[in-house]
Amino acid sequence: MAKTVEWDVRLYLFEEDGTTTARVVLNTGTNSLTGxxxxxxxxxxxxxxxxxxxxxxxxxxxxxxxxxxxxxxxDLEGIGAGPPVRERRVAYGWTSAMA
Structure with a gap:
């Protein structure tokens, strides 16, 4: 089952006094994200x-x-296919020096 989907991406650049700011907006049709x-x-x-x-x-x-x-x-986690949970390791030694 082949399928083609098109997502719109817009990139905005603003420049002022030696600083450039960028905003990129992704619109998937059902979701919108901004970087x-x-x-x-x-x-x-x-x-x-x-x-x-x-x-x-x-x-x-x-x-x-x-x-x-x-x-x-x-989304993967929501359908039960998320990555395995990593075991949290306990630090040994001078733990006060790590704080």
């Missing part, structure tokens, strides 16, 4: 807006990807 990213130009570096766009957009897409994977994990 955010930011890039700042080091004052000692030459300002190249395209690089700020690429970094901010990449970070927004990475944020969106993480959200999408968490939604999928929740």
């Amino acid at each position: 955010h990213g930011k890039a700042r130009c080091n004052p000692e570096d030459r300002d190249v807006p395209e690089i700020g766009d690429e970094i901010a957009a990449g970070r927004a897409m990475r944020d969106l990807a993480g959200q999408l994977l968490r939604v999928a994990d929740d």
Whole structure:
């Protein structure tokens, strides 16, 4: 059973005073997720807006990807197919030094 689905993704970039902010919105038709990213130009570096766009957009897409994977994990868990629960390990030694 072959099926094709199209999801809309929109990427918005805002630039002001050496800072680029990105917002990426995914609309699946039944769900909407928004990722955010930011890039700042080091004052000692030459300002190249395209690089700020690429970094901010990449970070927004990475944020969106993480959200999408968490939604999928929740959906899998909801149907009883979630990942196995990892055993929590107890720390040994100087536990006060780890606090």
